[in-house]
């Protein structure tokens with residue numbers, strides 16, 4: 161799997177001062193799971209070290225400008241960003257991690273200065289980041305800084321692996337039968353993001369209007385990618401866990417049932433992390449041979465070693 165990344169995050173000495181912005185999570189953890197495809201629009205244009213760049217408002221437009229010589233370099237940055245997104249088209253990336261705060265790579269809250277002023281507001285988006293969003297509206301994208309938040313990190317990687325899974329599915333000559341299988345295994349993962357999206361996707365799969373299958377696939381792809389962009393919450397995840405617990409309610413003892421529901425409530429109160437409840441569910445799934453649950457992506461959305469559900473903070477109650 162390939163992940164796009166701002167080159168300075170993986171240690172390339174491409175920053176304005178000739179340094180890097182190495183990110184330990186990207187380098188030490190993600191390097192084990194992804195092939196990194198690195199891009200640095202500023203280094204490509206001006207080399208490194210170089211003059212610093214900032215965003216500025218001019219005639220109601222946001223431009224990129226060199227900070228000392230005041231040269232408008234917006235068009236050059238846009239052109240190199242376009243070259244890079246053309247390249248990304250052939251790379252089959254499953255996500256992108258951008259360097260925060262940068263006038264090229266920052267995804268949000270980048271400083272935008274008023275013309276010829278030291279006054280700035282954190283309201284901009286980097287030129288390269290904007291180009292990526294425009295060209296790949298559903299590509300999972302995050303900044304390295306935001307990935308320090310366990311909830312954002314968990315949701316981002318759930319999205320990355322589902323994004324990759326969908327594209328592999330689409331490349332393998334999907335049929336009505338395999339579409340139903342794909343949709344079914346994503347039931348609870350999509351539920352944890354939006355039950356209405358799952359129902360809407362179910363209607364697409366059911367195809368009561370008898371649309372051509374290529375249309376069904378096109379609509380399903382778009383609906384699925386929109387659904388996995390959404391973030392799960394404690395409340396939605398708790399509802400999913402209750403649904404899943406329903407599969408064992410007639411099989412387990414009263415004492416086991418009480419124990420399982422206590423665990424669910426403790427998760428809801430943020431006393432135990434999600435992985436504890438998942439492990440309990442796995443035990444019952446294996447014991448009662450519930451194949452439907454074994455296949456659910458919600459229970460295994462990404463490599464276990466990433467351990468993203470081991471933190472209480474990986475879920476939020478909003």
Ligand code: SF4
Pocket residue numbers: 166167168169174175176199200201202203259262264265
């Ligand atoms: S933030 Fe983007 S443009 Fe700046 S050094 Fe890193 S990769 Fe290059």
